[in-house]
Amino acid sequence: MTYAEFLNEHGARLIDGSIITVQQTILAALLAIAIALVMGLMRLSSNYVVRSSATVYIEIFRGTSLLVQLYWIFFVLPLFGITLEKFTAGFIAVGMNLGAYGAEVVRGAIQSVPKGQYEAALALNMSPFSRMRRIIFPQALILMLPPWGNLFIELLKATALVSLISVTDLMFQAKQINGTTYLSIEAFGSALVIYYIMSRLVITPGMRWLERALSRHMSRA
Amino acid sequence: MFDWKWDFTIEILPRLILATFNTLMAAGVGYGIALIVGLIFALAQRTPIRIINWSVREAVEFIRSTPLVLQIFFVFYVGPQFDLRLSPWTAGMIAIGLHYASYLSEVYRAGLESVPQGQWEACRALNLSTRRTYFRIIIPQALPPALPGMGNYLVGIFKDTPMLSVIGVAELMHTANALGSESYRFLEPYTMVGIIFLAISLPTAFGLRTFETWVSKTLGMSKSKK
Amino acid sequence: MNEYPTRLNDDAPMVRFSKVSKRYGELTVLDELDLDVSANEMVSIIGPSGSGKTTVLRLLMTLEDVSDGVIYVEGEPLTHMERDGQLVPANQAYLRRQRSKIGMCFQHFNLFPHMTALENCMEGPIQVLRLSKQEARERSLDLLDMVGLSDKRDQHPIRLSGGQQQRVAIARALAMRPKVMLLDEVTSALDPEVIGEVLNVIRKLNAEHNLTVLMVTHQMGFAKEISDRVCFVYNGKIAEAGPPSQIFDAPQNPRTKQFLSAVLQAN
Structure with missing residues (x-):
């Protein structure tokens, strides 16, 4: 069987899987960003309870495996009366996990904005909220984009695990094709290449573009 | 709390602890492979031979951009297609070792590149041999900036070992799955696995941070007094 | 040629x-x-x-x-x-x-940051000239004395001023007894x-x-x-x-x- 015949026969499944992978990635990324912002800011709070609850969240999600978290959310949460559909459980687990890593990125970036910026905003008598929103955060945003680029690639890779709770993503389809045809190189190899294209030819250039656009915007403003 | 059964927890604990040793072994062996192969990757990217340089860099990029779990399947299933049967352990160690070797090669590279050019020149001016230059001067300086990355990936590889369960390596996750399907109880096995991971990774991360400060202090490269 | x-x-x-x-x-x-x-x-x-x-x-x-x-x-x-x-x-x-x-001193000193002033001077004599530790130490101490830094011999470069670092660098180069x-x-x-x-x-x-x-x-x-x-x-x-x-x-x-x-x- 040539590779062209293989694609002809199984290409549609790989495409279906890729679409699910893209959906999982986007939804998980949105969730991760939201969690990262909230937890990252909470980590900088002067209130001990707020600060330490963020720390606990971050340490739990960074200290255990994503696979453990995924299984826990999918198999154990129902015992507490929270039953999630597998698709939902998938991106929630990935998003919550990467959100914990993102929180540290957010915190780090905010802390690397020079202290003089904060003081200047204070001297202008800006409120704490507008200090953060108008002065500190925009500068932090530029600093945090490159690490976010890496996180999104990690996130895309992490979505492959949702196949283990039978979400029919790219990884799942590759496994199915392998199971029926035993053409492992073709099945898994094609999936590897598709993931590679998504990371290096979509996410990486996309983030570069965003960085450039943002710094242009900032220097004009 | 929520139907948590302590007697069941205690009953499964010995098997989980046994599996923990397998997890630690998988992480240790995988990390050992990654440390060595990663160094080879990093040094290969410093050779003046273009083709080696380029192909290793591309391979590292590829491995870093694709999911580990897919790589584990790939290594495990591609062998038989060529009549080469790898045991789950062998396939798993190759996959996870190569994956983290790619990450570590970047850490090594950044570490080596952080040593200023002037240090190489000073070694040349003192007529130190290449070996001495690397071992006495360059590596001691490249190490402190590389340590945090190396430590993160040690914890990282440990947390990624559950993926080996997909090809049947009998580590923690695999055991928890087995326990769950035997008893139809998932709460205790999965929760215990989570707790075991926390109990190992948090102290390890803390220990690594202490070690990093100790190293850079011992080498006299931080401003604080000894 | x-x-x-x-x-x-x-x-x-x-x-x-x-x-x-x-x-x-x-x-x-x-x-x-x-x-x-x-x-x-x-x-x-x-x-x-x-x-x-x-x-x-x-x-x-x-x-x-x-x-x-x-x-x-x-x-x-x-x-x-x-x-x-x-x-x-x-x-x-x-x-x-x-x-x-030949010996050389650089614009930016290029001292080895993980070694003290004395260790910087001793490195070459021991590793390249194969002097004994004792000989290398004596030679280095003499030179640090000549550049007026005997009291700084156990300090790492990061704790020395620029002028002091450059004087250590000169001592380090001299310790190799270059002709040029x-x-x-x-x-x-x-x-x-x-x-x-x-x-x-x-x-x-x-x-x-x-x-x-x-x-x-x-x-x-x-x-x-x-x-x-x-x-x-x-x-x-x-x-x-x-x-x-x-x-x-x-x-x-x-x-x-x-x-x-x-x-x-x-x-």
């Missing part, structure tokens, strides 16, 4: 640059430069930035390869060796033997108030250590006071050379005049 002798006569100078060129792609930094430096001579190289003066030192230290021409040290080719009566690129063993004649010492803008990275302490050490070095010194500097006053000869480098060649009195008080070449008046105005 046939045009170059494989070895110079016994009355050869300590250092000879024979039609040495250095090119980076299209850019020619040194253009068939000729330069002789006698034993115990103190030569300053001055010139506008980008004129190639630092390259002269870097070639002599073998930090970079010559594109053309041959450098001789003590009559022997530096980066070439003789084979069948011809000059061929030298092997590592030959290079290392030749390199042992290269000083590459050793005061350029220093604060004005500590330049004096480094210059004092260089004065001593010239007076007490019988060294051949080749120095690139921006300190015109110092070059004038201490040099036996000053070379003005322009466009990859030595445009004018002579005793300081001639170069500074009666320069012949219009480029030299132009450069000196620009420097004087800046000061």
